[in-house]
Amino acid sequence: MADIKHPHKNVIDNYENIYPMISLIDESKTTYIRENLPIHLHASQVKLLKEANKHAKPHHRKLRINQYKKHKEDAEKIDDLFELHTKLYIKKYQKLESKGLVLVDTETDELPFDVTLTDKGQEILKQIDDLEADWEKIVLQDVEDTEKLLAQIKKVANKALPINYKHKKQQKFVF
Numbered sequence: 001m002a003d004i005k006h007p008h009k010n011v012i013d014n015y016e017n018i019y020p021m022i023s024l025i026d027e028s029k030t031t032y033i034r035e036n037l038p039i040h041l042h043a044s045q046v047k048l049l050k051e052a053n054k055h056a057k058p059h060h061r062k063l064r065i066n067q068y069k070k071h072k073e074d075a076e077k078i079d080d081l082f083e084l085h086t087k088l089y090i091k092k093y094q095k096l097e098s099k100g101l102v103l104v105d106t107e108t109d110e111l112p113f114d115v116t117l118t119d120k121g122q123e124i125l126k127q128i129d130d131l132e133a134d135w136e137k138i139v140l141q142d143v144e145d146t147e148k149l150l151a152q153i154k155k156v157a158n159k160a161l162p163i164n165y166k167h168k169k170q171q172k173f174v175f
Contacts, residue, residue: 018156025139032135033128039099046128048092052102052115053125065110086112096121 015021030043041049054060071082093115096102101121105114117125140146 028139029132029135032138033131036131036134037124037127039101039124041099041124044092045096049096049101049117049121049125050128052093052096052121053117056116061114068111089113 012021012024030046033046034041034043055064090104090106090113093102093104093113097104100118101124102115102117105116106112108114140149143149
C-alpha cells in the first residue's frame with residue numbers, strides 16, 4: 001500500500017502521546033480484517049470470537065468454572081448485575097451462533113453458559129490470524145529495527161497488563 005497524502009499525516013507526526021497512535025493502529029488492524037473477511041462481522045464480534053476461542057481452552061475454562069462455583073456458593077454474589085451481564089453475553093454470542101461460528105450452551109451446570117467454536121468459526125478465526133499477519137507486514141514495511149520496536153511495545157504492554165488484570169479480578173469476571 002502506498003503512502004497517501006492526508007491532512008492527518010501532519011497531525012500524527014506531531015503527536016506527543018502514544019494513545020491516539022495506538023488507537024489509530026488498532027482501528028487500522030480491525031478495519032483491514034473486517035474488509036478482507038468473507039463474512040460480515042462487527043469489530044466487537046471479531047473480538048468476541050477470539051474470546052470464545054480463548055475461553056474454550058481447558059485452563060481458561062477451568063478458571064471460569066472455579067470462579068462460577070464461588071459465585072454459586074454465595075447467593076448474594078449472583079446479583080442483578082451478574083444476571084444482566086450473563087444475558088448480555090449470551091445475546092452477543094447468540095449473534096455469532098446465528099452466523100454459524102459458535103454453539104451456545106445455556107444448559108450447563110458448571111457455568112451460566114458455555115460457548116464452543118464450530119468448524120466454520122475455527123476457519124474464520126484462522127483467516128483473522130492470517131489477515132493480522134498480512135496487516136502487520138503492511139504496516140511494518142520500511143520500519144527500521146522492528147525487533148527493537150517490538151521490545152519497546154512489550155515493555156508498554158507489560159505495564160498496561162496489571163491495569164486490566166486488576167479490573168477483571170475486582171469484577172470477578174466469569175465470562
